[in-house]
Amino acid sequence: MELNASVAAVVTGGASGLGLATVKALRAQGVKVAIFDMNEATGAAAAAETGAVFCKVNVTDDASVDDGFAKARAANGQERILVNCAGTGNAVKTASRDKATGAIKHFPLDAFNMIIQINLVGTFRCIAKSAAGMLSLDPLKDGERGVIINTASVAAEDGQMGQAAYSASKGGVVGMTLPIARDLSGEGVRVNTILPGIFSTPLMNAAPDNVKDALAASVPFPKRLGDAAEYASLALEMIRNGYFNGEDVRLDGSIRMGLR
16 A cells, blocks of 8 residues: 555554554654544654644444544545554463462452453454445455554463463454455455563563563563664554565564563
């Protein structure tokens, strides 16, 4: 797909980190972009910085997502591009014993479900609603109507201790990529997923320097954290390259995560 001012895009989680880097990369190509994000302050600031449209959206809520797409489409027209970056995580063992008291507890199911609802169901909710809109578009000269890029994680394949919910949610994103690509293939909509490794994002940057240094040293090459612009670069290649479809691609400096 050619990227220019005739094309509209929606980026979920677009107010910071990987999402914001993607917004900037798309805007640099002239693409009209709408940012879906829960954080109103950072979302408004990101929109002002990039010239995007901010839509306050909770991806776990049907009405909120519908309102977001309505606002985005009123401003920019029907999107041909959806990039799903909205997500979160937690770290809780499936069952564990308190070292001091010996009390046994298990992963709270509401906390497990919350991660699934945001990372997996929220991603699918945005895919389904965006794809339905894309089907209303006339195809481009190559028959293409749209492109969807999802964000999983290397934890989908080598999750660490405490990542049962996170890994399950991201593994679900990987698992649904090919079926969705097949569902939409007859309509000219491509679907791909990126599995980032350890990236320098606002959440990661809040960690102590010694923690970040140790994580960077664990990457085989290059021995550093990933840059959000590198994620955006791959997302744009997946959008531009018309033969890129149904794929799940690790972007991780060849790291394989350890036990913890």
